Amino acid sequence: MSSQTGGETTREQIENGAQLMPKFDATGLLTAVVTDASSKDVLMVAHMNAEALALTQQTGIAHFWSRSRAQLWKKGETSGNMLNVLEMRIDCDQDAIVVIAKAAGPACHTGETSCFYRRLEGEALVKVTS
């Protein structure tokens, strides 16, 4: 970014560099995948804008951008089921992030531990137990 000399950011810098250069999409968002630090299950998929990412880094509590409400979303602010972030990992092209977290309660608004509580069986969905 600004600290790079010589103009444009290269693919090499993005993929192999040691500097965070998040590639927000046209709506200013990264895809965020939250996993449980203990079970390693995927808990939820959400989105982060620059502010949500910064707040997550500053506070250690996961923040997202709610696309449906079009506002910053501190996960668990009303339910109490916050996500304590232990580590974040970014992908090769820096447009997606894995948030490894300790969940204070169910991650899903339905009360399920994970939002991914149904597996596909053709066109049918079957509740999973793990």
Next chain:
Amino acid sequence: MSSQTGGETTREQIENGAQLMPKFDATGLLTAVVTDASSKDVLMVAHMNAEALALTQQTGIAHFWSRSRAQLWKKGETSGNMLNVLEMRIDCDQDAIVVIAKAAGPACHTGETSCFYRRLEGEALVKVTS
């Protein structure tokens, strides 16, 4: 969908129903998170359109929609590093899917096992070993 009587699909049907009703976004895509069946690590994040989802279900090999190339993408078709899908799970609002897979080789085009090979340390990125 068409098999539901009484018109509109309800939130109850989407969240608690036993029928797959994928909610593709404005560009016709679901977010797909691929995890390794053994390590449970997140390997990559990609997207599926209806055709990619159907082909994945029919063949057991992960297919995606490549947004950069704007074409169907059978992962590993050129590299050989295909993803054998053991299970797929959909989230509460049916707009994201977890693909639990056995990878034939590195999932990342960089040669890394996972695309998420760097953790955030403030604005710095540090290579992870696990």
